[in-house]
Amino acid sequence: DQQVKQNSPSLSVQEGRISILNCDYTNSMFDYFLWYKKYPAEGPTFLISISSIKDKNEDGRFTVFLNKSAKHLSLHIVPSQPGDSAVYFCAASAWDTDKLIFGTGTRLQVFP
Amino acid sequence: DAGITQSPRHKVTETGTPVTLRCHQTENHRYMYWYRQDPGHGLRLIHYSYGVKDTDKGEVSDGYSVSRSKTEDFLLTLESATSSQTSVYFCATRDRGPSSYNEQFFGPGTRLTVL
Numbered sequence: 001d002q003q004v005k006q007n008s009p010s011l012s013v014q015e016g017r018i019s020i021l022n023c024d025y026t027n028s029m030f031d032y033f034l035w036y037k038k039y040p041a042e043g044p045t046f047l048i049s050i051s052s053i054k055d056k057n058e059d060g061r062f063t064v065f066l067n068k069s070a071k072h073l074s075l076h077i078v079p080s081q082p083g084d085s086a087v088y089f090c091a092a093s094a095w096d097t098d099k100l101i102f103g104t105g106t107r108l109q110v111f112p
Numbered sequence: 113d114a115g116i117t118q119s120p121r122h123k124v125t126e127t128g129t130p131v132t133l134r135c136h137q138t139e140n141h142r143y144m145y146w147y148r149q150d151p152g153h154g155l156r157l158i159h160y161s162y163g164v165k166d167t168d169k170g171e172v173s174d175g176y177s178v179s180r181s182k183t184e185d186f187l188l189t190l191e192s193a194t195s196s197q198t199s200v201y202f203c204a205t206r207d208r209g210p211s212s213y214n215e216q217f218f219g220p221g222t223r224l225t226v227l
Contacts, residue, residue, distance in 0.1 A: 034215055043116075043202055043218030044155070089154060098143055098162055098206075099170070100216060104154040
């Protein structure tokens with residue numbers, strides 16, 4: 001049973017436009033959510049996170065929105081740049097565990 | 113970023129042979145994790161450690177064992193490799209404290225091919 005779902009395997013966006021990556025979760029105990037970015041042949045790198053006490057967290061071009069009632073979060077990248085082309089993983093954890101549960105990833109391609 | 117290295121970076125082996133992957137960290141992080149990444153499955157947790165000699169299973173632990181005799185090293189062993197264990201393996205670390213507000217840092221990965 002996939003507790004964290006990224007239903008779009010891929011996304012293509014023009015440079016300068018907004019990229020929106022989506023993530024859904026099923027476990028209501030999750031209270032901390034993260035986004036990781038992964039380039040080919042490298043390990044994932046942490047991008048941005050949000051705790052369940054917030055509904056928005058912003059870091060430069062990256063903003064994560066959390067809708068707890070819908071069990072949905074999204075990552076907005078504005079403006080998108082070619083260097084943002086990567087696989088993005090959503091992850092979630094509950095306060096009483098030491099583990100992250102990852103989604104299957106979305107491959108973002110930003111074209112000129 | 114935490115100083116995390118993995119060795120080997122690439123390995124090709126035959127079915128039935130034992131394989132050990134090593135993860136080494138220089139950040140003195142308490143927690144260490146082993147994941148595998150497969151198309152369509154994302155990152156799945158194999159085993160993790162919450163201290164020296166303290167380990168626990170993840171969601172895909174069958175066929176794998178781990179050991180942690182020192183804070184800085186976390187070994188993943190495939191006792192008898194199978195073709196289904198062909199994958200990219202990532203090690204990750206996390207500092208002390210509750211899971212919330214504490215991201216994991218990942219190593220560069222090991223690509224394992226079992227023929």
